[in-house]
Each structure stands twice: as structure tokens, then as C-alpha cells.
Amino acid sequence: xxxxxxxxxxxxxxxxxxxxxxxxxxxxxxxxxxxxxxxxxxxxxxxxxxxxxxxxxxxxxxxxxxxxxxxxxxxxxxxxxxxxxxxxxxxxxxxxxxxxxxxxxxxxxxxxxxxxxxxxxxxxxxxxxxxxxxxxxxxxxxxxxxxxxxxxxxxxxxxxxxxxxxxxxxxxxxxxxxxxxxxxxxxxxxxxxxxxxxxx
Numbered sequence: 001x002x003x004x005x006x007x008x009x010x011x012x013x014x015x016x017x018x019x020x021x022x023x024x025x026x027x028x029x030x031x032x033x034x035x036x037x038x039x040x041x042x043x044x045x046x047x048x049x050x051x052x053x054x055x056x057x058x059x060x061x062x063x064x065x066x067x068x069x070x071x072x073x074x075x076x077x078x079x080x081x082x083x084x085x086x087x088x089x090x091x092x093x094x095x096x097x098x099x100x101x102x103x104x105x106x107x108x109x110x111x112x113x114x115x116x117x118x119x120x121x122x123x124x125x126x127x128x129x130x131x132x133x134x135x136x137x138x139x140x141x142x143x144x145x146x147x148x149x150x151x152x153x154x155x156x157x158x159x160x161x162x163x164x165x166x167x168x169x170x171x172x173x174x175x176x177x178x179x180x181x182x183x184x185x186x187x188x189x190x191x192x193x194x195x196x197x198x199x200x
Contacts, residue, residue: 073137078145082118083135091121091135093188097146098129100195101162113149122146122186133186143192144182156181159196167198 005020006013010027014020073081083089099106113123121135122145133141147154156179157164171178172193178184184192
């Protein structure tokens, strides 16, 4: 016994092709058959166009995301940027920082700016005072950016909780006095010294 066949216009089933042919001749005109063919063609084209549109939207989103990421790298606050790791870097410099309060060296911890799954563009790996400045785009970072990531206060008036109403604050960069304090743009191989002396 042959395989059953189905009328694609009205969805009835017949035991063979001959039964389907008789059914079509009696129930469906040639116009119906053409209409059914055209509707299938339209449906197939619609599916094709939707798939192409989705691909174009996805590619547009990917390109837009790439530009947004580059733009945010250049404009977002340093404490909000996550560089993720040490790959695809356009910026990679180092600065050394020392902080003396009343002649005593302050401890600068390791892993400032590094948390699980997060690496800020300004961070430390050890407690040597070396600051790593890295990023997926070239831009300037200030000493104040580092202190914000660290979560400690630093400006022309205060370092940590030591302020000029109770002492004097000065900063040198590569041995020269510098009054930019938190606004100083860190450069490769800088040696920065922040000193606070309490009034006695």
C-alpha cells in the first residue's frame, strides 16, 4: 500500500496521488493552487528577510558595543573601568609612590584595584609602591584616580586623615616640588613622594 498524501491547500489526507489529483480537480481550481504556491513563496521570503534583518541587527550591536567600549575607556572614571586583565593593552606604564607621614613610611597595600573578576586600570600587584597604569586605550590618569580606587583621601589639603589645618603637606615628582597633587597626571617611571609633617 502506497504512502498517504496530503492536500497542501485544505490539509486533507488521501491514500494515493490519484485520489489527491481527483480531489484537486473537483475542489480546487488552478488559481487556488497558484495562490498556495505564492503564499509559500511569500512565507519563505519573509523568513529569509527576518533572518537577514536579525544578522544585520546583531552585527550593528557588536560594532556599536566595540565603539562604546573604546569611548568609555577614554571617558569613564577610572574607578568604574574594568580592564579584566593584561591583554589587548594600549597603555602600560609604571609609577613609584612613597608616602611619609611625620617621617614614617605608609604602607601601600598589594592588589589595590584588583578584586575577583575586576582589575582597575590603576592598580598594585605588591606592596612595593609601584603603581601599574594599564588600559585598552591610551589616556591620562591622575594620582587622584589612584587614591579614589584605593578608597583613601588625597588632595592639596589632605592625605588620608592628615590635613593642613594640623600640619604641612608637600609633594615632589622626580625630586622636584609639584603642586598639582591629586590632579597630577602620572607618567612612566615617575617617582612621586607625598610628605605630611604634623605641627608640633
